[in-house]
Amino acid sequence: xxxxxxxVHYVAHLARLKLCPEEERQISDQMGDILGYIEKLKEVxxxxxxxxxxxxxLVNVTRPDVSRPSLPHEDALRNAPQKAGGLFTVPKIVE
Amino acid sequence: xxxxxxxxxxTAKLAKREVSAREATQACLNQIQAHDGxxxxxxxxxxxxALAQAExxxxxxxxxxxxxxxxxLGVPIAIKDVIAxxxxxxxxxxxxxxxxxxxxxxxxxxxxRAAGAVLVGRCNTDEFAMGSSTENSAFGRSCNPWDTxxxxxxxxGGSAVAVAAQMIPxxxxxxxxxSIRQPAAFCGCVGLKPTYGRVSRFGLVAYAxxxxxxxxxTRSTRDAAVLLHAIxxxxxxxxxxVPQGVPDYAAALDGDLKGLKIGxxxxxxxxxxxxxxxxxxxxxxxxxxxxxxxxxxxxLPHTEYAVATYYIIATAEASANLARFDxxxxxxxxxxxxxxxxxxxTRGVGFGPEVKRRIILGTYVLSSGYYDAYYLRGQKVRxxxxxxxxxxxxxxxxxxxxxxPSVAFKAGEKSGDPLQMYLQDIYTISCNLAGIPGISIPCxxxxxxxxxxxxxxxxxxxxEATLLQVAHAYEQxxxxxxxxxxxx
Numbered sequence: 001x002x003x004x005x006x007x008v009h010y011v012a013h014l015a016r017l018k019l020c021p022e023e024e025r026q027i028s029d030q031m032g033d034i035l036g037y038i039e040k041l042k043e044v045x046x047x048x049x050x051x052x053x054x055x056x057x058l059v060n061v062t063r064p065d066v067s068r069p070s071l072p073h074e075d076a077l078r079n080a081p082q083k084a085g086g087l088f089t090v091p092k093i094v095e
Numbered sequence: 096x097x098x099x100x101x102x103x104x105x106t107a108k109l110a111k112r113e114v115s116a117r118e119a120t121q122a123c124l125n126q127i128q129a130h131d132g133x134x135x136x137x138x139x140x141x142x143x144x145a146l147a148q149a150e151x152x153x154x155x156x157x158x159x160x161x162x163x164x165x166x167x168l169g170v171p172i173a174i175k176d177v178i179a180x181x182x183x184x185x186x187x188x189x190x191x192x193x194x195x196x197x198x199x200x201x202x203x204x205x206x207x208r209a210a211g212a213v214l215v216g217r218c219n220t221d222e223f224a225m226g227s228s229t230e231n232s233a234f235g236r237s238c239n240p241w242d243t244x245x246x247x248x249x250x251x252g253g254s255a256v257a258v259a260a261q262m263i264p265x266x267x268x269x270x271x272x273x274s275i276r277q278p279a280a281f282c283g284c285v286g287l288k289p290t291y292g293r294v295s296r297f298g299l300v301a302y303a304x305x306x307x308x309x310x311x312x313t314r315s316t317r318d319a320a321v322l323l324h325a326i327x328x329x330x331x332x333x334x335x336x337v338p339q340g341v342p343d344y345a346a347a348l349d350g351d352l353k354g355l356k357i358g359x360x361x362x363x364x365x366x367x368x369x370x371x372x373x374x375x376x377x378x379x380x381x382x383x384x385x386x387x388x389x390x391x392x393x394x395l396p397h398t399e400y401a402v403a404t405y406y407i408i409a410t411a412e413a414s415a416n417l418a419r420f421d422x423x424x425x426x427x428x429x430x431x432x433x434x435x436x437x438x439x440x441t442r443g444v445g446f447g448p449e450v451k452r453r454i455i456l457g458t459y460v461l462s463s464g465y466y467d468a469y470y471l472r473g474q475k476v477r478x479x480x481x482x483x484x485x486x487x488x489x490x491x492x493x494x495x496x497x498x499x500p501s502v503a504f505k506a507g508e509k510s511g512d513p514l515q516m517y518l519q520d521i522y523t524i525s526c527n528l529a530g531i532p533g534i535s536i537p538c539x540x541x542x543x544x545x546x547x548x549x550x551x552x553x554x555x556x557x558x559e560a561t562l563l564q565v566a567h568a569y570e571q572x573x574x575x576x577x578x579x580x581x582x583x
Contacts, residue, residue, distance in 0.1 A: 008455065015414060015458040016421070016435065017451060018443030026448075027455055033514045034456060038403045038469065044476050051474030052481060054305050054335065055291045055530020056556070061334040075198040081428035088424055091434055 006031055097122035099579075102170055102264045102318040106162045109152075109169045116156070116169030120149035120213050123171045126262045127216070130583055135237045136256035138176045139184045140216025145171070148213040155211065167325055168211030173257045173266040176217035177224050178309065179298040180204050187300050188222040188232035188250075191420045191445025193427035201298020202333065203267060203309050203326045210325040215263060219253030222447045223417065224269055224302045226250050227277060227519040230510045231449040238506075239281060240580040241546050245503040248278030251312070255282040258312045260583040265322050266312040271303050272405050273498075273523025275310045276535035280498035280549020283537045283578065285566070287311045287319045290557050291530035292337035294323075295330030303412035304335075306405075306527040315576055316536060316567040320344035323559060339557060347560040348567040352386045355565065357552075358393030358491035363522055369501040375539035375548040376497045379569065383495065386568050393491055395483040400476050401525040402517055407460050407473035408528070413450075414457030420445065452513060481529040488555045493565050496522050498535040498549030522551060532559050536566045537575035547575075 008028045012019045019027065073086060082089035097119045100108065108114045124142055131137055152169035162168055174180060177187050179197040181204070186192050200208070207214060221231035229237045229252035237252045239245040240260040247256045251268030255278035258266050268275040270288035279286025288310040299309055311322040324345065329338040359380060364373060384390050422428035422441030429444045431437035446454070460469035487494060500521060509516045526533040531553055538550035550569070554562040570576050 006459065011455050011459045011462065013439075014462060015454050016418075016438040016442060017446070017454055018439040019451065020443075023448070023451065027452055030452060030513050031456065031459075034406065034517075037514055038407060040403050041400055041407075041472050041476055044397070044400055044472075044479065046472060046475035046479070049475040049478050051471055052477040053474060055481060055528075056335075056337060058292075058335065058337065063331050071198055078198055079193075079195050079425035081193070081422060081426065090423060091431065091437055093434060 098126040099261050101315050116149040116152035120171050134256050136253045137216045138219050145215045165211030171215045172212040173218050173263040175251050175254050175268045177300045188220040190233045191426050202295035202330045206326050221250035222450050224250040225449050239503050242544050246506050248281035250274040252278045254312045258284045269309050271306045272527050273520040276498050276523050279535045281503040283547030285313045285319050286535045288533045290532045293327050295333040295336045297332035301416040303409040316570050320563050342560050352388040352568050355388045356491040357388045357390050358494040360395050362395050362398040363496040367500050371541045372497050372548050379538045379550050393487040397479045397483050404473045404476045405524045407469050410453045410457030411461050411470050414454045477528050484529045494553040496551045498551040502541045502546040534562050534566050
């Protein structure tokens with residue numbers, strides 16, 4: 001759990017989050033404190049302990065496979081920042 | 096003043112036709128009008144829509160509909176602005192949602208409507224429910240009605256202020272690490288976080304999906320029982336909601352405490368706990384003994400690791416959940432040369448500092464090379480924390496603790512130091528990791544300034560009825576829940 005190799009620029013890229021240099025500097029400083037605190041967990045003996053993903057794991061939750069009304073098209077597009085022809089508009093992906 | 100009535104008092108008057116739903120709703124709207132400029136409990140409210148709902152409730156009452164059929168008929172309720180209300184704005188306290196308007200109702204909203212509630216408005220929150228003070232709201236903080244220079248707690252601070260400042264008799268919030276119980280403690284109201292899976296999360300904007308749970312703010316435990324009953328139950332739209340019947344919580348309130356065993360968690364009374372809070376909790380414990388409960392010491396040995404575990408698991412889940420806010424399908428958009436740049440630009444402008452910090456931390460703990468050391472280890476410690484509780488509940492029916500280490504702090508006091516802010520949640524956070532229910536009720540006041548102190552009860556999974564019973568017995572024997580802030 002080394003914290004010295006925390007590269008905020010790289011992690012921000014993974015998160016698709018543009019940070020200004022001042023934000024990068026501030027988050028790096030604060031992350032040192034926070035990761036330092038989280039180091040506490042190294043003290044705990046977790047050998048043989050199963051991880052918990054959910055407090056009450058319900059398995060094989062299914063529902064009847066029947067069609068039902070979905071969100072109307074215009075409602076799904078209501079909050080789109082840009083739309084045209086009943087579709088979401090995005091920047092060109094393929095030349 | 097109709098806005099000061101509890102839910103139970105109001106429904107009794109509505110049933111006898113002594114007051115109308117319109118009058119009660121108007122009284123709440125007047126109180127909002129008079130005080131929300133200063134307190135900022137609400138992010139939006141729709142006066143004409145609320146009055147139209149109230150008039151519909153009055154018509155139903157006139158036509159003979161009874162509260163046995165619709166338990167909240169004509170009762171004004173507010174909702175934290177992370178829960179969808181069809182046709183109304185939904186901001187999550189963030190700029191990234193732009194002018195988002197909910198295209199559907201959350202399941203709890205549907206249930207409130209079915210119970211006859213009048214949905215008045217949407218309450219302020221830390222951005223995406225990430226915070227302990229509402230200072231992370233992009234639209235400005237809410238103020239504590241007991242002292243406006245202090246925070247109301249968070250993240251559901253707006254809901255707590257609305258209830259404590261007599262703007263509304265009941266409100267919904269969400270609780271991921273204490274976001275209902277801590278503001279309830281700071282504002283002097285009753286805050287209930289149900290068992291994970293007790294209430295559907297469909298239509299609740301996800302922060303940390305394995306920890307989030309919707310719950311209630313009220314001025315009494317009886318009202319908490321009524322409001323929980325209205326929103327609880329299995330929902331096919333939420334695969335983590337548990338298919339288990341909903342008991343009649345209000346009917347379970349009046350049993351006495353003889354024969355009940357309540358655990359006092361020794362790890363919760365150690366250093367860092369304010370002396371006045373400690374004294375109030377110790378006095379409350381004596382009161383519980385006088386009421387017939389047997390109080391015994393219990394140990395939850397992994398308590399000191401709860402905050403660290405939470406900030407791994409919650410941020411990891413948040414980094415995945417908040418990936419959906421990318422400027423494509425809804426909300427604000429900042430353009431870019433290609434989709435990746437558009438995502439990064441939109442998120443860089445749209446998210447505030449705390450959300451960015453948690454996304455970065457969550458992304459890091461899940462990233463290649465660090466997953467085992469942080470996330471997997473966090474999940475294993477979570478197992479140990481949950482086992483601590485299940486072991487304690489083999490010998491006790493509930494656990495009593497302080498809700499917070501101190502009374503409400505000053506605005507700006509902790510906002511520059513994220514770790515200090517995180518440590519505010521030290522007594523509330525384990526409950527979410529274990530998935531168990533918890534309630535905070537008023538148990539006294541600090542002397543100078545006079546600020547509320549919260550007492551927390553933690554219960555067995557699906558043990559809400561016992562929690563409410565214990566809280567109710569304490570409440571009946573003490574005056575604290577009847578106190579109101581002087582200015583309102």
